[in-house]
Amino acid sequence: MTGAKTAVEWLASVAPDPEACRWEWERNPRGVALLPAGKAWDVLILPGALGYPTLDVLTRILDRPGPVLADFGDSRVGFLVPPGTAARWLGTGIRAAGPGTWIVVPHPGRATTTLRWLVPPDGSGTLTDPTLLELAMHEAAAEPARGGEKGR
Template identity: 40%
Template sequence: MLHTGLNHERGGDRSPRRPEPRNQHSASVAPKAPPGEAGDLVTVPARLGLEAVDVLRLEQRVGPVLHDRAGDTLGFLVPTGTAEEWELPSSACIAVATRPGHCPSTPPVVGTAWLIPPDEELPEATDPGLLRWALDRAARTIDAMDRCR
């Protein structure tokens, strides 16, 4: 099960904390990809990814998202440099040739299609910290649904 950002101290709140959006002054922020340069792609199993998309949509903070044509995997475009620090179970992060905020209508990865295409209303790649939080919330939701069956 995927868990991140939890307070496990005795009696502490065990709910995930929604991170504040990172800004350019944060030391841990991955730099934005300038137009024409590579971005990164976080891939997750489709069920987890679809739940995370719902969480991010509620926050109105989801960027472009890809899906593989087989329906097994979703990919979130994130800023360049995210792959260097990304370590989260059930996911992978790789560099891809794309332009976050200025992506072409053709997906940057062969064999994929846009689930949420880039457009003028979604100009930014998804914030990696917010994506981690959304994936944690999604994993908890899936776990709770599975226990009810």
């Protein structure tokens, strides 16, 4: 399987009807599907001003973080993390999407007008470790105080 096809299968596996999800991605001109969080992944949604610098820190310490979404307004960045993370997350200003929450997810092989993958899923199930994500957020938040570049 190609990477995009494997990623489609992995993402669609959480849908109530995976075949309908794949069909929606292929035929919907928006190229998005609504998927439930809390099964294969939760999502931690950071403000863009923190999310982009956090992703920069993560990519310096990891070969490849888990999948990361962004809206086209760059106002929010969503990190896919292991299920159960949302229930334990206490970060102020960070939205946690877990069981009972639905996420708009773009097709992993195509751009959409509303969302995009900053780090697309590869179908392997790799997710960002929430402890590393938290450390990266602290590092990203501290960088401007040390005279580093400000977030996007």
